[in-house]
Amino acid sequence: MAQMALVLTYEYVSDVLERRAPHRDAHLALIKQWSEDGPLAIGGALGDPPHAALLVFETEDRAKVEEFVDADPYVAAGLVPKYTIEPWAVVAARPLAGEP
Numbered sequence: 001m002a003q004m005a006l007v008l009t010y011e012y013v014s015d016v017l018e019r020r021a022p023h024r025d026a027h028l029a030l031i032k033q034w035s036e037d038g039p040l041a042i043g044g045a046l047g048d049p050p051h052a053a054l055l056v057f058e059t060e061d062r063a064k065v066e067e068f069v070d071a072d073p074y075v076a077a078g079l080v081p082k083y084t085i086e087p088w089a090v091v092a093a094r095p096l097a098g099e100p
Contacts, residue, residue, distance in 0.1 A: 002089035004060045005041070008069065010053040011082040017049055023073040031055075034068055042096075056088065 013019065020027070034040035043055030057065050065085050074080050 002091050003058075003093070005088045005090050006057045006059060006062060006065050007086050007088045008043075008053075008055040008057065008065050009084045009086070010055075010074070010080045012045075012051055012053070012074075013079055013081060014051075016051075016079050019077070019079055020074065023077045023079065026073040030068070030071055030073065038068075039064060040068070060087070 031040065031043060035043075039057045039059040041056045041058045044053065046052040046054055055068075057068070059065070062085055069075055069083060069085075072080070075083070
């Protein structure tokens with residue numbers, strides 16, 4: 001049986017690397033808080049250089065993920081012009097090797 005999760009995908013502005021510095025510590029602190037105390041299971045930037053991000057939440061409560069988005073300094077600073085939240089039926093999972 002599949003476990004349900006929600007996937008949050010961010011689309012970054014093209015100059016995110018130049019603009020993120022003032023907001024990065026607070027953004028990473030939010031991620032740490034939600035991964036330690038909340039439903040955030042895994043997440044990170046996509047691409048090199050990053051053009052997007054993908055975060056997986058162990059919840060079916062879309063409002064909970066919206067709460068994360070609303071609290072994210074990257075969103076408040078305009079670094080994320082577009083995001084999506086989609087349900088994900090997880091049928092296979094294991095811890096990543098070397099997971100932090």
